[in-house]
Amino acid sequence: MATMSIAGKSVELDADGHLANRNDWNENLAREIATQEGIPELTAQHWAVINFMRTVFDKEGDAPSIRRLTKESGVDTKTLYQLFPKGPAKRAAKIAGLPKPKGCI
Amino acid sequence: MTETNAAEPIQKVSIIVSKGSLDGIYPGLIMANGARMEGIEASLFFTFFGLDAIIKKRMNNIKVATVGNPGMHMATILGAIPGMSAFATSMMKKEMEKLDIPPIPEFITMIHDAGCEIYACRATVDMFHLKKTDFCDEVDGVISVGEFYEKAAGAQIIFT
Numbered sequence: 001m002a003t004m005s006i007a008g009k010s011v012e013l014d015a016d017g018h019l020a021n022r023n024d025w026n027e028n029l030a031r032e033i034a035t036q037e038g039i040p041e042l043t044a045q046h047w048a049v050i051n052f053m054r055t056v057f058d059k060e061g062d063a064p065s066i067r068r069l070t071k072e073s074g075v076d077t078k079t080l081y082q083l084f085p086k087g088p089a090k091r092a093a094k095i096a097g098l099p100k101p102k103g104c105i
Numbered sequence: 106m107t108e109t110n111a112a113e114p115i116q117k118v119s120i121i122v123s124k125g126s127l128d129g130i131y132p133g134l135i136m137a138n139g140a141r142m143e144g145i146e147a148s149l150f151f152t153f154f155g156l157d158a159i160i161k162k163r164m165n166n167i168k169v170a171t172v173g174n175p176g177m178h179m180a181t182i183l184g185a186i187p188g189m190s191a192f193a194t195s196m197m198k199k200e201m202e203k204l205d206i207p208p209i210p211e212f213i214t215m216i217h218d219a220g221c222e223i224y225a226c227r228a229t230v231d232m233f234h235l236k237k238t239d240f241c242d243e244v245d246g247v248i249s250v251g252e253f254y255e256k257a258a259g260a261q262i263i264f265t
Binding site: 065066067068070076077078081085086087088089090091103104105 | 135143144206214215
């Protein structure tokens with residue numbers, strides 16, 4: 001299993017390169033992953049998306065769809081793609097310390 | 106670590122939607138949206154009856170074909186009963202809503218907001234005597250096949 005080293009601490013990654021253990025996640029780690037994904041700074045809107053995804057995942061066991069993200073997180077579709085240009089669902093999930101979303105929408 | 110010959114990831118797709126039934130339109134929309142979700146550049150080209158998906162007066166009223174559609178597993182004579190297509194459509198829409206698949210007009214807006222360009226086919230527009238004003242606002246233009254190929258440069262072309 002691949003690992004990532006952050007601030008002297010080594011964390012395990014799953015086959016998709018997402019965190020293998022959710023408990024390893026913290027906000028500094030999120031910033032670190034974001035930088036690797038080409039997002040140098042996490043704004044309040046980034047955090048709104050990340051926190052919404054984590055809340056939904058805790059309740060339902062999968063990350064929300066893009067449609068639900070835009071309807072319920074308060075960030076519209078256009079902004080979502082600006083915040084996470086290389087594909088919002090997967091990137092946001094990765095930064096949020098969640099596995100790759102399963103849904104198609 | 107050994108080097109692997111991983112295939113080049115897809116960078117860009119151009120999806121053609123040529124059919125006007127619910128089951129003819131959705132696959133193309135789902136693939137376009139899915140491409141954008143993965144950060145893949147995408148455009149949609151609607152032609153022939155596929156244009157119904159972006160015609161303001163028609164896009165709310167797209168139905169499942171219950172006649173001549175073997176996938177429905179329904180005798181042709183049953184499929185032809187008045188109201189059968191509407192019934193099958195309403196059942197399917199309920200199932201799609203459960204999966205968070207939006208109705209066509211909302212889906213078109215969502216896909217366009219996601220950065221996918223949307224085009225109508227010039228030949229069909231001329232053949233059906235349609236005007237730019239017949240289309241929803243998300244349509245970026247009415248273009249010829251030649252222009253479609255120009256815009257699709259470097260893309261994988263998917264015909265549905």
